[in-house]
Amino acid sequence: MGTTQLESVPEPKYWHLKTVLSEALDSEFSVGEILPNERDLAARFGVARATLRQALEQLELEGRLQRRRGVGTTVAPPRVGVAVGGSEQHDWPGATGDTWQPVDCTLEVPPAAVAAALETGADRPVHTLRRSRTSNGQPVAAELLYVAEASVPDLSAIDAPSGAARARAVLRELQRLELEGRENAVELGSARADDAKELDRLPGAPVLVVTTRYFAGGRVAAISVATYRADTCRLTFGDSGGVEIHQGPERKAS
Amino acid sequence: MGTTQLESVPEPKYWHLKTVLSEALDSEFSVGEILPNERDLAARFGVARATLRQALEQLELEGRLQRRRGVGTTVAPPRVGVAVGGSEQHDWPGATGDTWQPVDCTLEVPPAAVAAALETGADRPVHTLRRSRTSNGQPVAAELLYVAEASVPDLSAIDAPSGAARARAVLRELQRLELEGRENAVELGSARADDAKELDRLPGAPVLVVTTRYFAGGRVAAISVATYRADTCRLTFGDSGGVEIHQGPERKAS
DNA sequence: AAGTGGTCTAGACCACTCA
DNA sequence: GAGTGGTCTAGACCACTTA
Incomplete structure (x- = not known):
């Protein structure tokens, strides 16, 4: 048929978001620097806060970020x-x-x-x-x-x-x-x-x-x-x- | 003062839920057995599905559960x-x-x-x-x-x-x-x-x-x-x- | 007191598996 | 096509840190 499946496997938003953030961390941030807060970041990327958090959670799991309640999110040093x-x-x-x-x-x-x-x-x-x-x-x-x-x-x-x-x-x-x-x-x-x-x-x-x-x-x-x-x-x-x-x-x- | 701090650190729901589920897995389920679906479980415990999922995610992380999309959640064998x-x-x-x-x-x-x-x-x-x-x-x-x-x-x-x-x-x-x-x-x-x-x-x-x-x-x-x-x-x-x-x-x- | 991340809700729709 | 887990939303309130 004439249906071209250009995006048969659409990437989840949080996954794409994680990639974007990861690249930003590499190029625009240095260790210890604090990121904008979650509400601002979510708004900036046009997603719900929960979705943004899913991306941040993964980055934290990978040791790229450090989050502390009441303080903020910072760029983690290498493991x-x-x-x-x-x-x-x-x-x-x-x-x-x-x-x-x-x-x-x-x-x-x-x-x-x-x-x-x-x-x-x-x-x-x-x-x-x-x-x-x-x-x-x-x-x-x-x-x-x-x-x-x-x-x-x-x-x-x-x-x-x-x-x-x-x-x-x-x-x-x-x-x-x-x-x-x-x-x-x-x-x-x-x-x-x-x-x-x-x-x-x-x-x-x-x-x-x-x-x-x-x-x-x-x-x-x-x-x-x-x-x-x-x-x-x-x-x-x-x-x-x-x-x-x-x-x-x-x-x-x- | 007369204020007794009985529960100064209330346990999060998903954490308590995880404990309850964990004990249920030990006593009432055997390896390979399938659990009720997430919507039913959430209703049974009186929480939102997202909260239940938070508990399930942790149990999966610990190797206690295995979840597969389109199939269901099963009790995982020991690692x-x-x-x-x-x-x-x-x-x-x-x-x-x-x-x-x-x-x-x-x-x-x-x-x-x-x-x-x-x-x-x-x-x-x-x-x-x-x-x-x-x-x-x-x-x-x-x-x-x-x-x-x-x-x-x-x-x-x-x-x-x-x-x-x-x-x-x-x-x-x-x-x-x-x-x-x-x-x-x-x-x-x-x-x-x-x-x-x-x-x-x-x-x-x-x-x-x-x-x-x-x-x-x-x-x-x-x-x-x-x-x-x-x-x-x-x-x-x-x-x-x-x-x-x-x-x-x-x-x-x- | 203000600002942060952590928890929770009640919905919706999507991707996948299987009968 | 019915049923499952996966993603996503737009809110709300809570716990904690810092000033």
């Missing part, structure tokens, strides 16, 4: 490379050079999946450490580290019932075991309320969840569940977080 | 563990046992960031391979593999100008180099139109982008940019993708 299983691949958490900051430590019954992997009983409490990690002064990750009681038997005599001091004591005891290996897994998740608070994000924000199993004595001696801000972090599994590589056009370094 | 830098840590792509399927190969000018890392000139074409990876019959990842021309000098005599045959030829030549090391980085992204098509998702779907640099001869000989479906994949950087570990309650295995 920081964060070493996760680097040269210290075969060290326990808390070894010298570890970039994590112990926050707290309690004895709690862990989630069922953790108990199963640790091969403790389903209702047995384990040492539950909270640690946090910062980069350039910004919080980038929050961790829950589960250590089986059997892994650090000589602990009880020493220490405080909880708090950072106790956390350090548990980590110190861990170093005495011979680490036979570790295994990382990365998946996408959304921040629980407590992690969100620590990461300075809203609950539900996208995060990269890194689960690490530490092997010693033929068993899983400890499990770490680390929650990284997906918008600001690039996780590196190698020697360095050096060179910047990503798809799409170069970003202005400002 | 599959996909080995990314496992025991074959020190093999080239295309080595025996590689799980990737070569699709195509052309000679193209790469994105600027890739050219910079490969230390080819900014306008020099490089071998650009497309590969895809499936797991249990489902596509899980699409890859662009950039190989500097200098890395495979003996190629020209042999082969086809493009296509899977040429891709295999390039990979064959790569094996002859001594691989000195490789380095992975993982970050969150959204699927470009071409990747989305290959992954059977809509453009903009959340993906985990794994960038790998291959070192040989003191240089970066090749760069791989692999795009994994974030909803269905858990990337493992260790020996196996065995045990299932995640936060929150257990899922019914159906």
Whole structure:
């Protein structure tokens, strides 16, 4: 027939909008600069605010923008490379050079999946450490580290019932075991309320969840569940977080 | 004053909704089961459809749900563990046992960031391979593999100008180099139109982008940019993708 | 108090799948 | 063609930051 299908797959508005904004960010904005507010931007592009927000959400997901309630939308700096299983691949958490900051430590019954992997009983409490990690002064990750009681038997005599001091004591005891290996897994998740608070994000924000199993004595001696801000972090599994590589056009370094 | 702040931080509706749905998924649904449609669900919970969708979106992001236009919303199976830098840590792509399927190969000018890392000139074409990876019959990842021309000098005599045959030829030549090391980085992204098509998702779907640099001869000989479906994949950087570990309650295995 | 992004509504129409 | 999820609108109010 004579019907020429010129635009058989019309691009959604928010998708086109995202492309336009992305190019504008490359050419007309520099890092840290604040964008016009959402109502103005929507009007300028002739779309509803919800549609504009859909585009902004994607750009934020890709680490191009940073939005803060009550403040505004700013151009985000390039993602920081964060070493996760680097040269210290075969060290326990808390070894010298570890970039994590112990926050707290309690004895709690862990989630069922953790108990199963640790091969403790389903209702047995384990040492539950909270640690946090910062980069350039910004919080980038929050961790829950589960250590089986059997892994650090000589602990009880020493220490405080909880708090950072106790956390350090548990980590110190861990170093005495011979680490036979570790295994990382990365998946996408959304921040629980407590992690969100620590990461300075809203609950539900996208995060990269890194689960690490530490092997010693033929068993899983400890499990770490680390929650990284997906918008600001690039996780590196190698020697360095050096060179910047990503798809799409170069970003202005400002 | 006498004002007791009982609910100083009221939970957003979609957040509460997500929790409720999540628990319902755990207790009342099994993998593959289809949920009521969005209009019905919204009515049942007494919220607007947009609000319900916000909850569903998060659950899909967490890999709990799968939504397909024209079909419906179903309960997703647990994420599959996909080995990314496992025991074959020190093999080239295309080595025996590689799980990737070569699709195509052309000679193209790469994105600027890739050219910079490969230390080819900014306008020099490089071998650009497309590969895809499936797991249990489902596509899980699409890859662009950039190989500097200098890395495979003996190629020209042999082969086809493009296509899977040429891709295999390039990979064959790569094996002859001594691989000195490789380095992975993982970050969150959204699927470009071409990747989305290959992954059977809509453009903009959340993906985990794994960038790998291959070192040989003191240089970066090749760069791989692999795009994994974030909803269905858990990337493992260790020996196996065995045990299932995640936060929150257990899922019914159906 | 003013201005920002975050949540929510009640509609409409479109693109897609499948019987 | 009926039913699904995907896009879009034009409003409203809320929570938060900053001055």
